[in-house]
Each structure stands twice: as structure tokens, then as C-alpha cells.
Amino acid sequence: MRKPSTKKLYYIAAVIIILSAAAGMLWQHAARPQPVVQDAPQVRVAVIEPDSTSKFYSYAGEVRGRYESQLAFQVNGKIIKRNVDLGSPVNPGDVLMVIDPKDLTQAASSSSAQVYSTQSQLRLAASNLERYRQLYEQGAISRAQYDQYVTAYDSAAAAVQQASAQYAQTANQVDYSQLYADAAGVVSAISVEAGQVVSAGQTVVTVVRDGEREVEINVPENRLNELRQATQIKITFWALPDVSVDGSIREIAPMADKISRTYKVRISLLEPPPAMKLGMTASVAVAKSTPDSVSFYIPLTAVFQNGQTPSVWLVADNTVHLQPIKTGSFMDDKIEVSEGLQPGDIIVTAGVHKLREGQKVTVTGEKR
Incomplete structure (x- = not known):
């Protein structure tokens, strides 16, 4: 077999060395940290x-009447008639609801009969007192006997007075079977219906009086001081987007609501818009000056x-x-x-x- 020439071997070795050096250089270049090209978004x-110089805080509120009467019967009973609906206008003296007066009328009749009975007893006591007064003056009876008839007359007179007062009370209760409007306004809430039995003092209807309207908001306790220092209050209405009016704080509740832990605040409207209605949703923007x-x-x-x-x-x-x-x-x-x-x-x-x-x-x- 023919051996390769020495010259050819040298040539092959040189090629291997060159390739090895090139591979080493490529490896070093790949291992060297390359500069990161970052995008500039x-x-x-x-x-x-x-x-x-003002901070604004906004609160959602509702248009309410300044004076709202929560009306209730002064006696217990079953409602037999309801004369108003939500939104009904009322005038002073209008009958809003009626309670069944049967039991009250019977009680008044019984009291009236008691008055007549005590008056009869008083007339008898007066007649006896006059008769025994004459006998006492003639010396026919003792002072002690005469005093007994004086006492009987006084007791009869007191009984008449008591019976008359009882009759007046029962007569008033008959009148209390009708619930009257105490002022002109509009019915904003009705909490009972005909046929229900209600207790004395239980609210059955709410009447918002005619006149001034306000916006009621609920304010967290950490905003109360800023509210008191407000330099401007602006009220807008969801249903009246082009209307904005100034307001002023009229009342801040002394206690927080037990559930929400916020304070009810009433905002008076300086120039209420004619189109504003009770119950409208309002937004109250409160500006507080913060120069420092x-x-x-x-x-x-x-x-x-x-x-x-x-x-x-x-x-x-x-x-x-x-x-x-x-x-x-x-x-x-x-x-x-x-x-x-x-x-x-x-x-x-x-x-x-x-x-x-x-x-x-x-x-x-x-x-x-």
C-alpha cells in the first residue's frame, strides 16, 4: 500500500489547526455577553x-321635602277606608283613612249613660243635703249626721265630673277613628292597606308639605369637617342634566346611622328649579378650599x-x-x-x- 507523502500530511495538519482556531474564536464570540438591544415603546x-384651590367631593342624594309628616292613628283598630294614593294632593282637614268606629262608638255610648247615672245620683244627694240641712238647723240631727250627707253630695259631684271626663275622652276617640291631613301637601308614602289592624302611633301615611324642597345625602364621618368648611355646594339632577343650583347645609344628623355608619345631611336649595320633583336623584358636589x-x-x-x-x-x-x-x-x-x-x-x-x-x-x- 502506498504511503501518503510527508508534504501531504503537513498540509492536512495545517488545515486541522486552522479549523480548530476558527472554531475556538467562534465559541468565544458566542460566550461573550452581547449588548441587549431594548425597544423604546x-x-x-x-x-x-x-x-x-378647591377639592370637590360628590355625594348621591334624593330630593325630599323639608317638612314631612308621618301620620298615625291615635287609637287601635281595623282600617276600613283609604281615601288617598301615592302622589295624591291633600289639604288641611282632608280625611286620609278611617278606622272601624263600632267599638269606639259603643264605648262613647256607655260613657254617656254613665254621665246620666251620676247626674241622677248628684240630684238625689243635693235633695238629701238640703233636707238634712234644715233638720240640722232645727237641732233635730247632730253635726255628724249632717256631715255624712255633705260628704255624699261631694262624692256624687266628683262622680259626675269623672264620668263627664270619661265621656269626653271616648267621644274624642270616635273622632280619632278618622285620620286627617294636618297641612297641604302630597302623599309620599303609604304603609298600610284597608283591612289591616293598626296600633295607636303606628305610621300609616307620610305627607310632604308644600313649600321648600331639600336634598338628603349620606356623608361618612371622615368627611364631616370638610363638609362644614365647604365654600361651595352645587346640586345637579340626573333627570335634569342642564340644571345646576347652589345649595347650603341646613342640618347634619347628630348621630350616625347604625348600619351604614354615615350621617344624614340636609342641603337646602337656594333657587329650586320648577321642574324638580320629589324623589329625584341628585348629585351634590361639595367644594372645600385648600390653600395650604x-x-x-x-x-x-x-x-x-x-x-x-x-x-x-x-x-x-x-x-x-x-x-x-x-x-x-x-x-x-x-x-x-x-x-x-x-x-x-x-x-x-x-x-x-x-x-x-x-x-x-x-x-x-x-x-x-
């Missing part, structure tokens, strides 16, 4: 500007929830950095920021959940 931003503090309202879409801490992405030199903030009240699609931002800060307002600390971005849609 486009982000929409907004420039932070302080709001006006600066707050901002930012879009809700700008807030990034970092664990339990709300934050925003600040943009500086086309780089984003996470900034914790302290939030406050909501207003439409915005939220109040009381700490963490300064006027002139640029924040990302969209796509906040796709960013990371130190990432380069391209700014678009800047708002001022």
Missing part, C-alpha cells in the same frame, strides 16, 4: 399641573398598583422610573393624588402594566 404621557395644600387629579389609567402601594411611571430623559403616590378621592375617571408628585412631573397615562424600571420609551401625546 411609545407611551402617552401627561404633565402634572396642580388643580384649582396642593393636590392633583390624574387619570385612573396612570395608576400602577405595585403590591399594596399605588404608583405611577415618571418619565425623565425618555426613561421611566416608578414613583409611589398617596391617593385620595375619585372624580369621574380621575383620582386625586395628595403626595408623591410635583408640578411639572411627566407621567405615563396608558400601558403602565407593560413597562419596567429604567426602560427607555418614546413620548407621544403629551398633554399640557
